[in-house]
Amino acid sequence: MAQNGSTLPAAIVSRMDSYPENKRRPVNKTLFNNEYFQLTLNMRNESLVISSRGDLVYSAIPYDTARNYIQRAAVQTLLHPDATHAYIEGHKPNLETYLALSIFQVTGKKVGKDSAEVQAAYQQIFKDPLFEMQILGRMLQHDETGPLSANLAGKFLYSENLKTGISGYLSEYVNFVVQLTHALPIFTDGKQVQLLSENDGEARFLAENKHLLLNKNSDLSEALMWLPAPVRSNLEVAISEQATAAALRPLLRSEMQESLTATRKNYVAHSRRPEELEQYFENVLTIENSNLVNVISDCHVLDGKLPFRNLNFNILVGDVSDSKVSDALIRGIYILGNHELSDILPETDQLNQPQWQPFLKYEWFKCLVDNPDEAWPLLPVGNHPFYQVVEAEIATRFPKVVVLHNESIIHEGIRYIGLTIPVALVLRRKEVQGFIYTTLVELLNQDTEIPTVIVSHAPLFNELSLLPPESGSYQKDYVCSDERIKALFKQYNIIGAIHGHHHIPASSSRFKRTEFAGKSLFVVCSIYSKINTGFELIPLITE
Incomplete structure (x- = not known):
């Protein structure tokens, strides 16, 4: 760009x-x-x-995490208002669940999904375009991160939403992005x-x-006919590149600071983990995927079967299963993640079988059996015999998939190197990078011409990671400090890297271009969600 x-x-x-x-x-x-x-x-x-x-308040709802989803929904609604209506209508079964819960939170009255109260609240969504944008954003978040549970009334009931100030914020946001795109050579999603x-x-x-x-150059004619008159008027003025005034009164921190502070101070969190709520919602989106080279990771499947279907070539970048998933049809390659290590273990009373005996003496293995989260920092680097046992077990579950445990394969003229890096071992960076260098030397095999993509569950290092520095999981010391690795990247035709592990939502970006070792590389991280069943790699590898 x-x-x-x-x-x-x-x-x-x-x-x-x-x-x-x-x-x-x-x-x-x-x-x-x-x-x-x-x-x-x-x-x-x-x-x-x-x-x-500084003075503009996005939402009076404490800890409301949907701003990026709602802003994205606003832009998509400006471009395709009909598609917004269709997406929301397709989610009606889940919206009815949210509305029934919202009504209960406000009134204490339990109502059915087919009740008059729920149906009236559902119809109200389509009466205010700014509210409809919010509902689209909430459902995008639902589909990407799982069911919502906190402050549902303010998010889904129009009468309660009016108190949150989000509509005023959105009015100003759409006004700004339209002004911006007409003032500068900019595009945004x-x-x-x-x-x-x-x-x-x-x-x-x-x-x-x-x-x-x-x-x-975007055609906003449909949106302009549909948006409320004050918003429409402001956008028409923005398109004509004139100054414009506010359409709706937003919440201002200078006027609301005391009440906002009190609300947050007195806030009692009542959110629940999304996976606890999955059983109450339907997946209304298709599981079919037609990507030719489909990148996906971190499905963390709990019901024993893959949640998506792709009959082409898949790159499964680890943490696919937490329930001994198997699939006889899926094709492609599989890279071991940390959750595969615990997922392949038998019941405790079967650990006396011969294949497990060599590992019983290790502290990391005992932790893996008893409490996997404590085992991750202790895992052995790269080539430990335990990983061979994991590789063999995964291979039996996916007979048409090649498990790349520090191995390579060529598909359609592209060489894929799979490195077993289940977690980011920051404190053992020198040891890990020594393993990376040694393994790459062996697998690159002096072929400097063939386009090569390196795949690992945890990123190789910060330079080839999509994890942003502002993330709580970011470790500033996890950088490439081995100059020999940089020399390999310069010498060989390495065109990109793929990782998973950090659960970066698709809305934050699934790929980037980065400079490393004097060349431009792509970095991809495609985490599974109901609206992201994989990333199409073909445009990047053919660019």
Whole structure:
């Protein structure tokens, strides 16, 4: 993309110079703002971020984690209002469950999904487009991270939602992104923000994905006819590149700080783990997947069968099963994750069988049997005989899949190297990277020409990871400190890396381009969810 080049477009430089505060800001430069939002450019990595300015409150609901989903839903609704209606209608069975629970939380009255109260609340969703955007965002979150449980009334009942301030926030957000895309060569999906460039690859990318990306040329005619009059009026003014006023009154921190602080202080968490609630909801989305090279990881299946179906070539990047899953039809490759290590274990009374005897003396194995979460930091590196036992067991469950335990395979002219790195062993980084180097030397086999993708459950190191530094799981010391590995990447035609493990939701991005060892590589992390049954790798490996 344009922002990865060495020279910023003239329009961006000019815009940057027009904000005096940028002279004293070495890193985050303002490129565009209005009263409530701003677009900033990080000068270190030339990334763009839309953020609300300090006084604007997104939601009065404590710990509301859906903002990115709702902003993405807002952009998609601007582009395709009919698709928003259809998505929500397709989720009616689950929305009825949420509405019945919401009504109970407010009134204490138990009502059925077919009751008049639930059906009236369901119809109310379609009477306010800003509320409908929110419902789309909530269902996107539901499909990606599992059922919601906290503060359901404020999220799903229109009467309660009016008190949250989210509609006012959304009104200002859609106003801002439309202003932005008409003021600068920008496109956005509601989370990622990119600069448009004039190269052929960029133009082709935008043409292929124009249905997902808001930009100056997006057709908003359907949305303008459907949106409330104040919002429609503001967007029409924004498109004409004039100044615009607020459409709905948002919540402002300067006016609400005391009540917001009191609400959060007195908040009693009553959320439940999503997996505890799965039984009460239906999967209304298709499990079919037609990707030619389908990347997926971290399914953590609990019912013994794969939750998706793809009859082409699959790259299963570990932590697929927590219930001894088997599948006789799926094809592709399988990389061992940490959950496979406990999933293959027999019942405790069967650990005296011959294949387990060599491992009973190890502390990490005892932990694996008794409490796997305590075992992860203790796991042996790479080539321990225990992994061979795991590999053999997984192979019997997936007869058409090749388990790549520190091995390689060639598929359609691409060499895939599977490294067994179940977890990120930060404190044993030198040992792990020594293993990575030695194994790569063996598997690369002096063939410097064939395009090669390296696959591991945990990322190789931070440079080839999608985990963002602001994540609580990020370890700043987990970097590539072995110069020999960098030399291999320079020498061989390694084009990308794939990992799983960190449960990065699809809405945060499933791939990126990064510079490592003097070359541009792709990094992919595709975590399973009901709206993400895999990532199509073909565009990246053929680019």
